[in-house]
Structures are given as C-alpha cells and as structure tokens.
Amino acid sequence: MILTDTHTHLYSQAFDDDRQEVIQEALKSNIKRFFIPAIDSETTNAMYALEKAYPENIFLMMGLHPTSVQPKTYLKELQHVENQFKTRDFYAVGEIGIDLYWDKSTLGTQQEAFHRQIELAQVYELPIVIHCREAFDEVFEVLEQHKGDDLHGIFHCFTGNYEQAMQAISYNMHLGIGGVVTFKNGKIDQFLNQIDLKHIVLETDSPYLTPKPYRGKRNQSAYLTYIAEKLAEIYSQSLEQIAEITTANSKRIFGV
Template structure:
C-alpha cells in the first residue's frame, strides 16, 4: 500500500527539531509521496533542501499563498515566475483567496490568483487552491478562467455537497484531510456521495490534525486516520482507498 499526502508543509518551523524523524515515521507508515505547497519566497530555500534530502519522496509546488499577498506581491509573483523558468515543479500552489484573515486585500488576492492560473496554463501544470471563506470569489474566478487545461486540487475542502460538485465541475479533485474526522466537520455527512475518483488525501501538516490528535501538531503519518475514516464512509478497504486516491494524485501531478 502506497499512501500519498498531496499537501504537507514539511519545511514548517514546527518540524525544525525532528523533521527527518517525522518524515521517516511517515515513510515507515507507507506514506511514500509528499507534495509540498509553497507559501512565499522566504520558504523556497527550505523547500529545495527538503527535496535534496528526500529526492524519491518529496515533490515541490511553486506559488504565492493568498495570506501572503501583501504590498510586495508583485515581487513575490516575479519570484514564482523566476523559479518556474529555472526548474520543474509539479503544480502551482498553494494559490487562491483567503478572506478569514484579511478582507482588505481581496482585489490583489484575486489579481495574484488569476496571474498564477495563467502561469499554470503556460507551464501546463495543475493548480492547488486555498479557499477560506471565499467560495463565491474562487468560483467566480474559475468560471472566468475555466478551460480544458485548467485543473488541479481544491485543497482542504470544507464546503458542502453543492460546492463540492461545483469544484469538481471545474476539473478539480477534492483534497480531504483531518476535517473529515471532526465531529462538527460536516464533510463526513455527504462525502460518500462523491465518487472516490474525485478525492485525494492530504494532511496540511502541521495544521488540522485528525482525531484523536486534534489540537496537536499534525504530521504526515497521521494521514492514516483520514484514510481509515474514508474507508469507513465509502465501505471500502483502506488498501482500496489508498490505491484509488494515489492514482488520482498521479493523474493530477503526472508522477
């Protein structure tokens, strides 16, 4: 059984004291593939080092996270573009809109999101979307930009059934993580109405640890709790869910 964590911030400062041990724990638990989203230019060196340390397991994305779209966002987008020109990545991400922390930057968040979608099309890469309190705004951009060459993952999906179906209609897989195990997460109430071919697994570690680790630092080995919950909801074996979701990740990332 090979499990793929399609979204994990392994370079996070939360892992500075035990990063290698934490990654080996996950590998020993059959989590063999880690897809690493970018945040901003300050993390690029750490991401590249991570890839150097675990070349068979770590696959990098490049992008500007919406919460880091600030006054210098054009410089940050130039950095993203320079990185894409210099070497290969597996996705543009994580990108999108976040209105939980700062609504005042909505206009430049939309501009940065749209710009990076165009980069994804240029480089024939998937996008990995971050959406927080911004479904309407995200869908509006996707509606305007939709095309056969726009596809990817709706990371950390926390919407309802209608929003799930809408995301899928834009060629997006749903990234399902620890929230599916939460008592009040609500995803568990409808997710089995979505064909598993549209689902990928993720942790978003060090954030959003699943039960029974909720409130603690998340790590990629904890993805097995997400796997177990989906196996229960879909009434399938964990092996089947791991296989299907890993194949789905291959279809998105091309590896």
C-alpha cells in the first residue's frame, strides 16, 4: 500500500528541529511521495535542499502563493517563478489562487498573478494547484477564462459545498482532501461520497490543518493515514483501495 501526500510544506521552519524524523515516520507509514508547493522566493532554496536530500520522494512545484502577492513586490516575485521554470523542471504550478481571508485589498493583483501563472502552466503543459480561501466565486471567474483541455490540476484543501465541488471538477480539477474531512464541523464529509473517487487526492497541508485525533497540534505527513481512514469510512472502501485510487489519481495529475 502506497499513500501520496499531494500537498505538504516540509521545508517549513516548523520542521527545522526534526525534519528527518518526520519524513522517516511518514515513509514507515507507507507515504512514499510528497508534493511540495512553493510560497515565494524566500522558500525556493529550502525546497531545493529538501529535494536534494530525498530525491526519490520529493516532488516540487513552483508558484507564488496568493498571500505573498503584494503590490510592491509581486511582479518581481512572478519573474522569479518564471525564471525558475527556465532553469529546471517542476511537477506543477502551485500553490496559486486567491485568498480573501487575510486581505481583500489585493484582490486585483491576486487575480492578475493567478491569470499569469495559469498561462505559465498552460505553456509548460503542467497542472495547477489552487489555494482558495473565502474566494470560490473569484477563483471560478478566473478559471472560466482559461477553461479547456489544457487546464487541469487540484483544488488544494477543498472546503466548499457539493455544488462548488462539481463546479471545480467541471474545470478538470481534482479535490485535495485533508484534515478538514475529519473535523466535526468540516461538513465536506456529508456529501463527499457523492463525488466519484476518481476526482479525489489526499493531502495534509502540514504543518497546518491537523486531522483528528491530533487537531490543534502540528500536522505532519504521517497523519495522512487518518485522512485516508476517514475516506475509507465515507466511501465504504478498504484503506488499501483508498490508497490505490488516490495515489493513481496523483500520478496521473502530476505525470509521475
């Protein structure tokens, strides 16, 4: 049985004291692939160091996170993203999108950055990994302008309702399901079994969004098993079946 964590920030400072132990614990739990999203230029070197240390397990994305889209610096940051693509290969453009939870005043620049990075993904024929927080309508508005066979990817940390899930899927997006599915008030567990498993991938978003029974503590990739177990319960499938299907989905999306 092989599980895949399609979204984890293993380069985060939260792991500086025990990163090797965290990765080894995940590997022992049959989590063999870790897909690493970018945030901004300050995380690039840490990502590369992580890949160098675990070349068979670490798969990198490149992109500018919407909360790092600031009016004075975002053009320089986007140039950094584009420059990285000129020097090496990545498995996705991410994480990109729109976040209106922290700052609504940057919506215009977030939209511009989102458009440019989707276009970059289409040029390099790569999937996108979307960050969406309190911005489903705004994200869908951008996706509508790029829809087509060359648009595909993952709605990272999906927390919407059934209708929003189906709209995301209509744009060739898979749903990234993480710790929220284990929360009592997460709500996505109430309709998820209506979504075909072919549209689902697993993620932790560690060190954030820790699943039960460790909610409130630092998340880590080994806890992906709790998310997989919850999906096995929701779909009335075995853990092995959930692992097989979601890992196959991730391989197809990222071209692994």
